Amino acid sequence: MVLKRRHLLGIQDLKVEEMELILYQAKAFKEITQRRIKKVPTLRGQTVVNLFYEPSTRTRTSFELAAKWLSADVVNISTSTSSVVKGESLRDMAKTIEAMQADTIILRHGQSGAPHLLSNLVSSSIVNAGDGSHEHPTQSLLDIFTLLEHRPTLNGLVVGIVGDILHSRVARSNIWGLTKMGAKVVVVGPPTLIPVEIERIPVEVAYDLDKTIERFDVLMILRIQLERQQSNFFPSINEYVKFYGLNNERLKRAKEDVLIMHPGPINRGIEIAPEVADGPHSVITDQVTNGIAVRMAVLYLLATGWGEG
Amino acid sequence: MKLFKKAEVIDEKDMARTISRLAHEIVEANKKVEELVIVGIRSRGVPLAKRIAQRISEIENREIPVGILDITLYRDDLTLIAPQPIVRETQIPFDIDEKTIILVDDVLYTGRTVRSALNALIDFGRPHAMHLAVLIDRGHRELPIRADYVGKSIPTSKHETIEVRLKETDGADEVLICELKER
Numbered sequence: 238m239v240l241k242r243r244h245l246l247g248i249q250d251l252k253v254e255e256m257e258l259i260l261y262q263a264k265a266f267k268e269i270t271q272r273r274i275k276k277v278p279t280l281r282g283q284t285v286v287n288l289f290y291e292p293s294t295r296t297r298t299s300f301e302l303a304a305k306w307l308s309a310d311v312v313n314i315s316t317s318t319s320s321v322v323k324g325e326s327l328r329d330m331a332k333t334i335e336a337m338q339a340d341t342i343i344l345r346h347g348q349s350g351a352p353h354l355l356s357n358l359v360s361s362s363i364v365n366a367g368d369g370s371h372e373h374p375t376q377s378l379l380d381i382f383t384l385l386e387h388r389p390t391l392n393g394l395v396v397g398i399v400g401d402i403l404h405s406r407v408a409r410s411n412i413w414g415l416t417k418m419g420a421k422v423v424v425v426g427p428p429t430l431i432p433v434e435i436e437r438i439p440v441e442v443a444y445d446l447d448k449t450i451e452r453f454d455v456l457m458i459l460r461i462q463l464e465r466q467q468s469n470f471f472p473s474i475n476e477y478v479k480f481y482g483l484n485n486e487r488l489k490r491a492k493e494d495v496l497i498m499h500p501g502p503i504n505r506g507i508e509i510a511p512e513v514a515d516g517p518h519s520v521i522t523d524q525v526t527n528g529i530a531v532r533m534a535v536l537y538l539l540a541t542g543w544g545e546g
Numbered sequence: 547m548k549l550f551k552k553a554e555v556i557d558e559k560d561m562a563r564t565i566s567r568l569a570h571e572i573v574e575a576n577k578k579v580e581e582l583v584i585v586g587i588r589s590r591g592v593p594l595a596k597r598i599a600q601r602i603s604e605i606e607n608r609e610i611p612v613g614i615l616d617i618t619l620y621r622d623d624l625t626l627i628a629p630q631p632i633v634r635e636t637q638i639p640f641d642i643d644e645k646t647i648i649l650v651d652d653v654l655y656t657g658r659t660v661r662s663a664l665n666a667l668i669d670f671g672r673p674h675a676m677h678l679a680v681l682i683d684r685g686h687r688e689l690p691i692r693a694d695y696v697g698k699s700i701p702t703s704k705h706e707t708i709e710v711r712l713k714e715t716d717g718a719d720e721v722l723i724c725e726l727k728e729r
Contacts, residue, residue, distance in 0.1 A: 239630045258632075265616065265633040274669045277619040307619075537619075541630045 240538040244356045244363040247372035248413040256378065256417060262534035263382050263527070269306060270530050280309035280540055286334050287313045289345040289366070290321070295501055295525060296366050296376075300343045303532035309340075327351060328358055335359040341536065344368070349406075362539045370404045376500055377410035379531040381418055383523050384455060387496055392419035395452050397443075399425045399481060400459035400508050403432050403470070407500045408459060412440050425449060426481065429470040446481050450491045457498045458483055458509045474507060484510035488518070496520055549707065549724045555700055556681075556721035564697040565594070568679055569601035571695050576646055579606045581674065583642060585613040587651040587663050588634050593714035594681060595650040613638035615649075620662035636666070643671040648695075652710040654680040657691035682721060684708050 238258045248256070269277055285304040287297050297313065304311045314334075316322070321330065327346070334342060341362040344352045349369030356363040367373040384391060396415050402408045402424045412422050416439045423441045424431060431442055443449045450456070461477060471477050483497070497509075497518045505511045514521060556564065576582055582602070586595025592614050599610040616634040618624075624631070649663055660678060667676065679695035684702045702708065702723065709722040 241629075262633055265635045268635050268637070269619075272670065276669065278665070279619040279624065537633065538630060541624060 240542045242542060243539065244352070244365075245374055245535055245539060246352050246356060246363065246365045248374045248377050248410045248417070249372065251374075251413075251417070253417050256381070256414065259378055259531065259534050259538060260382050260385065262538060263378070263531045266533040266537070267527065267530035269533070270526065275306045276308060277306065278308045279537060280304070280307040283309040283340040283540060284338060285309045285311050285341045285343065285536065286337075286339040286361075287311065287343045287366075288316075288330065288334065289314070289343075290316045290327075290351075291345050291347055291367070292317075293345055293366070295528070296345065296373075297343075299525070299528040300364075300366060300375075300532050303529050303536055304341075306529070307533055307536055309536070312339075327355065331355050331359050331361075335361050341539065364535060364539070367406050370406050370409070372410045372413075373406040373500075374410050374414075375528070375532055375535060376407050377414035378535070379524055379528040380407075380411055380457070380498060380500070381414055382527050382531050383498065383520050384496065386523065386527070387520065388454075390419065391415060394420040394454040395423065396420050396455040396457060397423050397425050397446075397449065397453040398457045398459065399446060399483070401430045401462055401470070402426050402435070402459070403430045404462050405459050408457075411457060412438055416440070420455075423449060423452070427471050427477070447487065447490065450487065453495060454492060455496045455498065456483065456491065457500075460500065460502065461504055461508050463504065478507055482506075482508060482510065483513050485512050485516070488513060488516075491518075494518075498524060501525070547726050547728060549709075550727055552706070552723045552725050554720055554722050556698060556719075558719040561681075561719040561721070564681065565597050566601055568695050568697060569598050569605060572598065572648055572677075572679065573602055573605055575677075575694070576648075578646070579608055579610075581644070581646050582648065583611045583613065583640060583645045584648045584650060585615050585638065585663075585667065587649065587659060588614060588616045590652040590710055590712055590715060591615075591650045593712045594652060595648075596714075598648070598650060598679065611640045613640065615663055615666055617659060617662040617666055620666045622658060622662070638667075638670055641671060642667065642673045644674045647673045647676045648679050649676055650679050652681050652712075653708050654678070654683045654691075654693050654696075655686055655708075657687045657689035660691050661689050681710060682708050 339361045343364045343366045345366040349371035351368050352365040398408050425443045499521050584595045584599045586592035599612045614637040616636045618631050618633045677694040680693045681697040683696045683699045707724050
């Protein structure tokens with residue numbers, strides 16, 4: 238099996254075997270992340286550009302460390318301090334970066350489809366680090382990798398994705414990724430935060446967390462995107478916490494060995510209570526550590542795959 | 547192109563004797579057995595490393611730590627060979643500082659694999675010394691590298707290949723000289 242791709246744009250068009258290859262490679266790269274000297278010479282001479290049009294700490298840092306531990310040179314461009322504020326378009330920005338011989342561009346953008354657009358404009362490899370409410374493929378891969386550290390297979394697992402499904406690229410990538418790997422996905426949230434076309438993708442919808450929580454082997458809690466809440470998708474934060482906030486009381490009804498995940502950053506006390514985020518079921522910090530290994534695997538496979546398109 | 551078997555140079559009995567001799571030579575050259583660790587290069591260096599370690603522990607009545615090294619990420623031909631070599635896990639679950647490492651591989655040829663392995667190991671710490679043990683030395687070095695313990699030296703031509711087969715990976719213990727020929 239070879240990952241014959243130049244770009245990683247989403248999970249939706251990945252084959253199961255391609256996902257399995259990335260996950261298998263990530264296991265080898267995880268060993269490197271646990272060494273005292275976390276550095277291999279593999280991508281020496283390659284240039285990776287982090288181009289982030291939205292704020293991000295963990296994804297950007299994770300990609301940066303992944304590239305640096307593979308010995309690539311990394312440049313970070315955050316648009317708030319770049320020529321984007323002078324009005325430079327994504328297209329011109331990409332052409333400029335390409336002209337500086339970037340081998341790989343890691344793009345985070347508020348518009349769904351921006352990485353796809355870029356992949357048709359420049360010769361560099363494009364990795365989608367989150368586009369609008371569309372996809373965040375490496376997040377889904379690291380979530381699956383983390384689950385597979387705790388469970389032998391995803392076959393037959395029931396995963397509840399709880400919260401703001403409407404705006405969540407993490408939810409979309411995970412719905413594709415988890416179902417491809419054999420899990421069943423149930424999305425849970427207030428009706429206003431469940432997208433209308435959702436029944437067209439392989440997922441079950443529920444509105445009542447208390448009634449469904451006992452079914453789940455995994456609870457994936459999404460961040461309430463306070464920055465997107467101007468248009469009042471629910472009456473108040475308190476009401477959301479009352480019906481969907483995951484606290485110890487609510488957790489009592491869940492399976493004894495339920496795994497709790499959160500893509501971060503956490504709004505403590507809103508979608509997840511601190512005692513749950515830091516509790517024995519939580520694998521949230523594993524997700525962060527594994528993110529670097531998964532991104533090293535992606536950068537390695539894209540650089541060596543001789544992909545055509 | 548097809549691979550033709552020309553000769554069997556080591557059979558099962560020879561293999562056991564050779565590994566035993568290598569173990570004795572290693573012990574003889576390294577009086578401080580407590581400082582010895584053995585690292586096998588994937589893939590066939592690994593079962594060989596385990597067998598040598600087993601033999602040394604029988605001689606010295608002491609467990610010898612065995613590590614596994616994958617050199618893919620350190621190769622100098624990563625983009626020249628077939629696309630995307632799969633990276634396998636490296637497992638060196640012990641400290642190598644101040645240790646004498648016996649690096650084990652099946653065949654020593656150009657020396658490039660050993661060069662990669664030396665670089666990889668130096669990223670794990672600062673060993674007291676590194677020695678190289680190989681089952682077969684077939685010549686044609688491209689780098690200034692030599693083995694400290696050699697099972698058998700077999701001069702070959704570049705058209706020939708050495709096929710090392712081990713019970714753990716291939717179901718039999720034997721070494722063959724083969725030749726690539728047009729059919």
